[in-house]
Amino acid sequence: MALPLPLPRSLRWRLLVATFVATAVAVLLAGWLLSGLFREHVTRQFVATLTTELDQVTARFELDANGRPLLDPARLSDPRWTRPYSGLYWQIDEMAGAAPRRGVLRSRSLWDTELRAPTDAPADGEVHVHEVAGPGGAELLLVERTVRMAPGRGAAWRLLVAADRRDSAAAVAEFNRLLAGSLAVLLGLLMVAATAQVAMGLAPLKALRRGLNAVREGRQQFLEGEFPQEVQPLVDDFNGVLQRNTEIVVRARTQAGNLAHAIKTPLAVMAQGAISAQQHPETLVALPAFVTDQVEVVRRHVNWHLARSRAAAAQGMPGVRAEVAPVAQALVRVMSRVHAERGLQFDIAVVEPGLAFAGEEQDLQEMLGNLIDNACKWARSAVHIAASRVPEAATPQLRLVVEDDGPGITVEQRKQALSRGVRLDEATPGSGLGLAIVHELAELYGGHVTLGSGRLGGLKAELLLPRTRSAMPSTTVANRLVDDVAVTNYHAQP
Incomplete structure (x- = not known):
């Protein structure tokens, strides 16, 4: 099997080759159509001229008193009727009986030959057209008509008029030569125009290349200049x-x-x-x-700055996602072991199982883990975790809420709690950086965290983060291998 020809790598040549092929096909089709139309027009004109001559022969045809056909050649206007083999001929056949009598009367131009038209049975007065061979094998176009002197009775007479097609064929050939030359010139002009059009169309790409070279060489920081709206x-x-x-x-x-x-x-x-x-x-x-x-x-x-770098790099990156439900469940398992001696009750309410954060899973673990850990430190008996989408947001967002039933904090303390290194209670273990980490990571992702009073009576931390638009099937926690050591890495953050 023959392999397809490879396309040229040059965009210019691809456009020119495609334009040349399309233009050549269009020109060839136009030439074929125009040539056919002209040939048909010449043929119709030829038939019309022969029909006029047939009408003249019909008008001059008559019978004498004995019923014999008569046609005076002197009454026909064209002198070619009398010149032997002139290319214009007439003939009258008698159609009486089973075998017609050919050449009962005929023009002097036929000399000693006869016209032999195909045998058919046209109705009286109907004109038929045929292509036949004439004297010397010349190609003739013939028109015929059957007439009766007494309508419906008497002998039928077949009147034939034929003419040589050489003149009309020569006219068609000359037209085709002129047409071919004109179309060739037109094709050349179209290709020149296509070359100019391609050059003008690709000129902005050259300017773009020059701009890229300037950026690469450090002569300018960004691409400058005006470009077409497509570029x-x-x-x-x-x-x-x-x-x-x-x-x-x-x-x-x-x-x-x-x-x-x-x-x-x-x-x-x-x-x-x-x-x-x-x-x-x-x-x-x-x-x-x-x-x-x-x-x-x-x-x-080091870990803190790595987390900031990771969050900055993942912000807005397509394909980065982390499902909320598995991360929250894994964190609760870890926290239940870390704070096992306190017997805390954890309640997770993820409204949408496929809800996913548009960022790194490790950063989601960092933010949510710090909020849950802070709630566990202050809770008396219960910690509530909820996740849902934000329907009223202009961009896709999700809301994470962590509440505890602890003593809570005042409005003034809420602002201080988000500052780095601030500890509201020196007796409680910690570095005072957990909520600050959540605050800064959330801002890197274009979100924010707010502190308020919860339904359980303690502190309510609400975290808004970007959400992925499409939800993928959630992976069950039983089928995931979660490294609890990695999940608890937030303890090592500053």
């Missing part, structure tokens, strides 16, 4: 990508600087502790615990 959306999207990459680079530099600044102090403290241990050997016993505490501080800062 402008591509330019805008590409500039958006460049803008986002610039923001990512700036954010990465800022986060790297923040991380370096954050771990500089613990490193300096550890260095000072090592020097102090060398100068005062009696403090060497406390050095491991001291170093462990500072390493924990460094690790918390």
Whole structure:
């Protein structure tokens, strides 16, 4: 089997080849149609002329007193009737009996030959048209008519008029030659116009390429200039990508600087502790615990900045999703073990099983885990967790609500609770960073967290986050392998 020809990689050549093929086919079809129409027109005119001559022969045909046919050639106007083999002929056949008598009368131009038309039976006065061979094998167009001198009775006479088709064939051939030359010139002009059109149409792509080279070489930061409305959306999207990459680079530099600044102090403290241990050997016993505490501080800062980087990178990224129900159930299992001695009751109400967060699952675990952990620290006996979509939002959003039946906090304390390092009760274990982490991660994803009074009498934390538009079938917790150690990583965040 023959393999299909590969298409050229050049867009210009693809357009030109497609245009040439389409134009050539259209021109050929037009030429075939025009040639056929002209040939048909010439044939109709030829038949009309022969019919006029047949009418003249019919008008001059008569019978004498004895019933013999008469036709005076001198009464026919065209001189070709009398010139032998002139190309214009007439003949009269008698149709009496089973065998017709051919050439009872005939024009002098036939000389010693006869016209032989196909045998048919036209009605009286009806004209039939045939193509026959004439003297010398010439191709003739023949028209015939059957007449009777007495309507309905008497002998029938078949009147034939024929003419050579060479002149009409020559006219058709000349027309076809002129038509072919004209269409060839037209095809050439159309291809020149198509080449110019393709060049003009692809010119913006050259400008786009020059702009890309300028961006790559650092001569400009974004694509500049005016482009056609078909190309402008591509330019805008590409500039958006460049803008986002610039923001990512700036954010990465800022986060790297923040991380370096954050771990500089613990490193300096550890260095000072090592020097102090060398100068005062009696403090060497406390050095491991001291170093462990500072390493924990460094690790918390590293994990926190990694979480921020992950959230910033996942924001708006297509295909990133995390189902709420499995994450919430896994977190409740962990919290029930962490706070097992308190006997807390957990209630999970996920309105839509396929509800999914448009972000990284680890970040969802971080935010929801901190809210549940904070509720467990203050709850007396019960913690309620609810998840639902926000129908009135302009963009797809989901709402996560975590409530406890603890003492709650005042309006002034709610604002302080979202600040980094603020602990409202020094007696309760923690670093004072849990709610601040939730607040900052939510803002990175374009959401926010609010604190208020719940139905259970304690604190109510409401978290709004972006939601995926399509819900996929939810995976049951029994079929998922959840690493509880990974889920509880929020304990190590700053």
